[in-house]
Amino acid sequence: MTLSSELFSQAKQYIPGGVNSPVRSFSGVGGTPVYFDRAAGAYVYDSEGKRYIDYVGSWGPMILGHAHPAVITAVKQTAEKGLSFGAPTEIETLMAQTVCELLPSIDMVRMVSSGTEATMSALRLARGYTGRDKIVKFEGCYHGHSDSLLVKAGSGALTLGVPSSPGVPASVAADTLTLTYNDSDAVRSTFAELGDKIACIIAEPVAGNMNCIPPEPGFLQTLRDVCDQYGSVLIFDEVMTGFRVGLQGAQGLYGIKPDLTTLGKIIGGGLPVGAFGGSRKIMEYLAPLGPVYQAGTLSGCPVAMAAGLKTLELINQPGFYDALTAKTTKLLAGLQASADQAGIAFTTNQVGGMFGLFFSNEKSVSRFSQVMACDANRFKQFFHAMLDKGVYLAPSAFEAGFVSAAHTDEDLQATVDAAAEVFKAL
Numbered sequence: 103m104t105l106s107s108e109l110f111s112q113a114k115q116y117i118p119g120g121v122n123s124p125v126r127s128f129s130g131v132g133g134t135p136v137y138f139d140r141a142a143g144a145y146v147y148d149s150e151g152k153r154y155i156d157y158v159g160s161w162g163p164m165i166l167g168h169a170h171p172a173v174i175t176a177v178k179q180t181a182e183k184g185l186s187f188g189a190p191t192e193i194e195t196l197m198a199q200t201v202c203e204l205l206p207s208i209d210m211v212r213m214v215s216s217g218t219e220a221t222m223s224a225l226r227l228a229r230g231y232t233g234r235d236k237i238v239k240f241e242g243c244y245h246g247h248s249d250s251l252l253v254k255a256g257s258g259a260l261t262l263g264v265p266s267s268p269g270v271p272a273s274v275a276a277d278t279l280t281l282t283y284n285d286s287d288a289v290r291s292t293f294a295e296l297g298d299k300i301a302c303i304i305a306e307p308v309a310g311n312m313n314c315i316p317p318e319p320g321f322l323q324t325l326r327d328v329c330d331q332y333g334s335v336l337i338f339d340e341v342m343t344g345f346r347v348g349l350q351g352a353q354g355l356y357g358i359k360p361d362l363t364t365l366g367k368i369i370g371g372g373l374p375v376g377a378f379g380g381s382r383k384i385m386e387y388l389a390p391l392g393p394v395y396q397a398g399t400l401s402g403c404p405v406a407m408a409a410g411l412k413t414l415e416l417i418n419q420p421g422f423y424d425a426l427t428a429k430t431t432k433l434l435a436g437l438q439a440s441a442d443q444a445g446i447a448f449t450t451n452q453v454g455g456m457f458g459l460f461f462s463n464e465k466s467v468s469r470f471s472q473v474m475a476c477d478a479n480r481f482k483q484f485f486h487a488m489l490d491k492g493v494y495l496a497p498s499a500f501e502a503g504f505v506s507a508a509h510t511d512e513d514l515q516a517t518v519d520a521a522a523e524v525f526k527a528l
């Protein structure tokens with residue numbers, strides 16, 4: 103029995119499923135989750151000291167690499183002054199100002215402590231601002247676990263949602279319409295039918311929770327157009343893509359301006375931070391200024407702000423994203439060549455420093471249905487074989503992968519070499 107197995111057995115006595123977030127349980131790939139003890143740069147080290155090249159990066163935040171010295175120093179120096187006060191601090195204003203300066207669509211921003219809080223709050227704000235109840239989301243997109251967003255498509259495109267989890271009241275799910283990502287026709291026909299009842303669309307501008315699925319040309323523009331035509335709020339959930347695919351997020355990359363943006367992950371630098379922001383006219387509906395209530399004890403925690411601010415400072419350097427994108431491209435080109443060499447049906451997607459791996463015969467994967475048709479068993483075999491070789495990929499075929507600035511050419515080559523051996527043995 104490995105130390106991780108022992109730790110997992112112990113955890114399962116006290117924590118449901120032994121984890122504080124389901125995907126960590128390896129339920130998507132089988133086997134026992136690896137317990138990590140420490141991390142530095144591109145590497146994570148398990149409880150027995152084994153090193154892995156990490157492509158999860160705490161699900162996106164660790165864009166600089168783990169335990170970046172300047173981030174750790176900023177956290178230590180801020181923590182020594184106290185951890186949180188439940189009162190305003192200057193560093194919160196600095197963070198808000200930085201986010202507003204980096205994302206032109208954001209005039210004002212409110213900090214929260216998770217992506218779930220950010221999207222839940224943005225939905226309430228959009229509903230309060232428009233006075234409407236219905237929302238549109240897309241199948242395969244994940245926006246955290248608030249009730250309105252744990253909803254799957256009803257039997258037909260225009261039928262209302264049904265809960266995707268017990269505990270979500272049918273009455274709540276009924277206000278959520280779930281459409282097919284990248285299906286612009288479905289968006290247009292839904293709005294033609296119900297547009298004046300729809301408070302908002304919430305979309306991942308690059309879907310990173312059904313593996314990595316970029317928007318097809320015109321899709322994001324369609325979302326913008328129907329929201330303009332029917333007076334609905336366009337929410338880009340950039341919890342994952344924000345500062346990951348570019349300094350101005352996916353909205354900057356694709357040139358589509360949302361009304362509200364949700365953020366998380368990178369803006370916390372690895373500590374619990376979420377945020378939602380947008381146009382002043384909408385944000386001023388928020389308490390204490392306006393009638394829409396939203397609050398949080400540790401929102402804007404100074405220590406978390408310090409980690410996030412230092413991270414945003416260090417990614418805002420000339421060439422940072424070109425280098426990150428080039429590394430990711432190099433990794434994927436190597437993986438594809440190895441798979442082709444071994445005759446394995448395999449394809450990849452990439453946007454900036456995030457990527458998706460698909461065991462699929464498709465030349466390119468752009469729809470949820472194509473993701474679902476991938477060879478899940480082959481992914482599981484690949485995942486575990488790579489893990490054995492010291493490469494830590496996302497333990498699910500429905501997650502994106504992430505490269506950091508700390509990954510070296512040697513790390514990328516070692517990953518490709520390991521994959522070449524694994525593909526041959528599949």
Ligand SMILES: Cc1ncc(COP(=O)(O)O)c(CN[C@@H](CN)CCC(=O)O)c1O
Binds near residue numbers: 161216217
């Ligand atoms: C686009 C997007 N929006 C919202 C969320 C929810 O954020 P959190 O509440 O987990 O901080 C997420 C969370 N992402 C997952 C990874 N796919 C978190 C990992 C987990 O659930 O443990 C997200 O990707």
